[in-house]
Amino acid sequence: MSDTDAAAPRDPEPPGGAGAAASDRLLVSVVREESARITAALTVSFGSFDVAEEAVAEAVEEALREWRGRGIPPKPGAWLMQAARHNALDRVRRERVMRDKVALLEPAPTAAGGPDERLALLFGCCHPALAPDAQLALTLRAVCGLTTAQIARATFSTEPATGQRISRAKRKIAESGIPLRVPEGADAAARLDLVLTIVSVMYSEAHFVAGADAAADRDLADDALWLAQVVAEALPRAAEAWGLLSLVRFHRARESARSVDGELVLLAEQDRTRWDAALLAGARDALERAARLRRPGRWQLHAAIAACHADAADAASTDWLQVLTLYDMLLAYDRSPVVRLNRAVALARVDGAAVALAEVDALEDPLARSHLWHAVRASLLRDLGRDDEALAADLRALELTANEAERRLLAARAAR
Known part of the structure; x- marks a missing residue:
């Protein structure tokens, strides 16, 4: 399977009737x-990601x-x-590679059980x-099954550069x-933040499906939520793992209020009675568990910001000063352009659009190809009465997004 191929079958109307549809599901x-x-x-058995991925892809087709x-x-x-093991053995034999391993691998392994292999693959990558x-890039490809195009979008890169990056990492x-295993001690702590970053990117990517409406890719979003829980439960003393789990749950x-009839509904306009009360409670529990470990970090702060929005009865009741304070604390752990852009949104609510626009304009170099940067800038320009510039920014944001729901939202705003 090439780096641009998808792993899972997506045939909504299979030939063969209801039985075929059930088998496909x-x-x-x-x-x-x-x-x-x-x-x-x-x-692990064959020492090659390529052999493993090709074997699994062929098994899915079979x-x-x-x-x-x-x-x-x-x-x-x-x-x-x-089936995947047989495919791998056949490929190894055909290519006359790793002859000694073919002989050693004749006893059939048992089916993989439990989440350990997936977690080990996460840390190995x-x-x-x-x-x-x-x-x-490799983890998003090997563990999460994202295509090269999806990974390129999520990492603000190009498809050729992303494909080369993945191939070099495999080699x-x-x-x-x-080794593909969960490390221990200091080694685990050093790699944990990247593992959590990958799960976060995976969840975010579920909401930016090219050509789709506002509904998230629920399979991908559920995978991200499941992985966040796997990591937290496997590392119960890792406060940041619980922080990320809290964030994803928030x-x-x-989700049910974010998309209505295929249209995107922004946070300020969402019907909060449609929010999932059980998930909100689980998010707060995870954040409290992280806090009890007394090891603060960026994912806990992200979750605390999400909690501020969740605790507000409506958008007008949001404690923007607390949100801005949490973003200021977050800068000590994460000064990425996206965090600074989100902070600027809170800054506008506290100190006004002009102050926030200066912060946003300073992020042009790293975020010029992000539709979100142009959309935030357009909103601030409109608040300042600079409508022509706001229209130009909205149109540029429209050019840069492939998600149909976001395109419709931006087009409507530009038309107004």
């Missing part, structure tokens, strides 16, 4: 749950045909594991021997023998 679920674990196991025609096997995960941008892992709680 199950296959999508099995791929989501098992593909990263199987990829990790095969990578399952799509076999399950439609012959029915769903008793143990779908084990079936997929066995975040090994310090890899460059930070390669760590992020580095194979040549250096980087955002996931707002």
